[in-house]
Amino acid sequence: MNKPTYTIKPLYLGEMTRYEKSMHTFTFDYGVKMHSPYLAFLVQGDGKNILVDTGPKNLEVIKRYHSHVEADVPPEVHLLKVLEKHGLKPEDIDFIICTHLHWDHCQNNDCFPSKKVYTQKREVLYAINPVELHWYTYESPQCGLTPVWASAGTKLVVLDGDEEIIPGIEVFLTPGHTPGSQCVRVNTEDGYYLIAGDTVNIYENWEGNAKYHHVPAGIHVDLREYEETFKKMDKIDFKVILPGHDMKVLEHSVYPY
Numbered sequence: 001m002n003k004p005t006y007t008i009k010p011l012y013l014g015e016m017t018r019y020e021k022s023m024h025t026f027t028f029d030y031g032v033k034m035h036s037p038y039l040a041f042l043v044q045g046d047g048k049n050i051l052v053d054t055g056p057k058n059l060e061v062i063k064r065y066h067s068h069v070e071a072d073v074p075p076e077v078h079l080l081k082v083l084e085k086h087g088l089k090p091e092d093i094d095f096i097i098c099t100h101l102h103w104d105h106c107q108n109n110d111c112f113p114s115k116k117v118y119t120q121k122r123e124v125l126y127a128i129n130p131v132e133l134h135w136y137t138y139e140s141p142q143c144g145l146t147p148v149w150a151s152a153g154t155k156l157v158v159l160d161g162d163e164e165i166i167p168g169i170e171v172f173l174t175p176g177h178t179p180g181s182q183c184v185r186v187n188t189e190d191g192y193y194l195i196a197g198d199t200v201n202i203y204e205n206w207e208g209n210a211k212y213h214h215v216p217a218g219i220h221v222d223l224r225e226y227e228e229t230f231k232k233m234d235k236i237d238f239k240v241i242l243p244g245h246d247m248k249v250l251e252h253s254v255y256p257y
């Protein structure tokens, strides 16, 4: 039986306005500043509306706890407003997949109470007890915060490795950027598309540069694992990759286009 096919809509949820490029591309191009969007992805097909990541909450929260980020997040690009423009209410969302649990990928999970949120066991275990340097990145209790992913009232579904969530929607464990990052492979009429999360921040991470085949994100926990992840991804069948923070993703409002 043929698997169902889906479309993917990238959702613009604000941006980092002067982001240090080398934070995306290991140490390369230090000093170059770039616009870098916060993104979620709306995957639709077979009667389902699926969200991949939920983005940041608002500028106030970013400025209070993530002040290193120069950001522009106007209220009209909050996830719920953006979904409304697509004719969707929170209850219309069937389930959420979080590529990882950094704050900018899961801060609106609480807008979807009782919905399933798929994430990796390794990510949850790390998010509960990260190194001090990552306390704010995970908004962990160690810095006095309550992480939204843990308090959202959602049904956390903890995965242990690669898995097909429903026919045509699969996740692949891709550690490196974080211990339990995952990519989401979506079956489309044009073949498989891979929503990469921050395993691939911008296209350059995947396409490489003059020196390296692939380039890890500047923010990473384990370069050996990251390299193994890239080797694994080289073997995964997909036609198009969609990075987690690249403006170019927004050149098309829907994939395949």
Ligand SMILES: [Zn+2]
Pocket (backbone or CB within 6 Å): 102, 104, 105, 198, 244, 245
């Ligand atoms: Zn991110």
